[in-house]
Amino acid sequence: MPNLERLRADHADALLAFERANRGYFARSIPDRGDAYFEEFAARHKALLAEQDAGLCHFHVLVDEDGELVGRVNLVDVAAGCAELGYRVGESAAGHGVATAAVRDVCRLAGTAYGLVSLTARATLDNPASRTVLERNGFTETGPITLNGRPGVRYLRTGLTD
Structure with missing residues (x-):
């Protein structure tokens, strides 16, 4: 399994390449990020790191054995x-x-390293793979939502140190 790493400045080039290589694949199940995302990637990456440093967000990448x-x-x-x-x-x-x-690993980190007690998530109804991942990790449905114009479900997980 790939290693989970906290996002760093030196991940920028690999992250941009990942997003470009998978753009079409992701657009099949979630809204496309748009051209501006790629054109302004360097500034966005710096802004994400600043949010992370401020404790507003926690970003991670998955890096395989290669x-x-x-x-x-x-x-x-x-x-x-x-x-x-x-x-x-x-x-x-x-x-x-x-x-x-x-x-699973991020849920554990959320409870142990980041001091969080609950997580929410959202998935569209036409994305069964994402819904399965959430349900396998102890998330429960809390109600219907509309996500980018598509019907979806909101999820909640508590007990992050379990």
């Missing part, structure tokens, strides 16, 4: 012991349990 970045897992909007979980795994690593393992 040193290739194959995914990312983020905890955003940290406040009052809670954060929202988001993740994406590249096409080459999909279907091999990578997302399930990465979410």
Whole structure:
């Protein structure tokens, strides 16, 4: 399984390459980031690191045994012991349990290293793989939502140190 690493400045080139290589793959199940994301990537990466340094978010990348970045897992909007979980795994690593393992590891980190007590997440109904990852990691449905114009579900997980 890939190693989970806290996002650093030296991940920028690999992260940009990962996002470019998987852009079409991701767009099949989640909204595309748009051209501006790629054009302004360097500034955005610096801004993410500043948010992380301020404790507002916790960003992670997944690096395989060959040193290739194959995914990312983020905890955003940290406040009052809670954060929202988001993740994406590249096409080459999909279907091999990578997302399930990465979410498990981040849930553990959230409770032990970051002092969080709960996490929320969202997934569209037409993304069963993402919903399965959340459910395998102890997230429970809390209600319907609309996510980028598509029907979805909001999830909650408590007991992060369990």
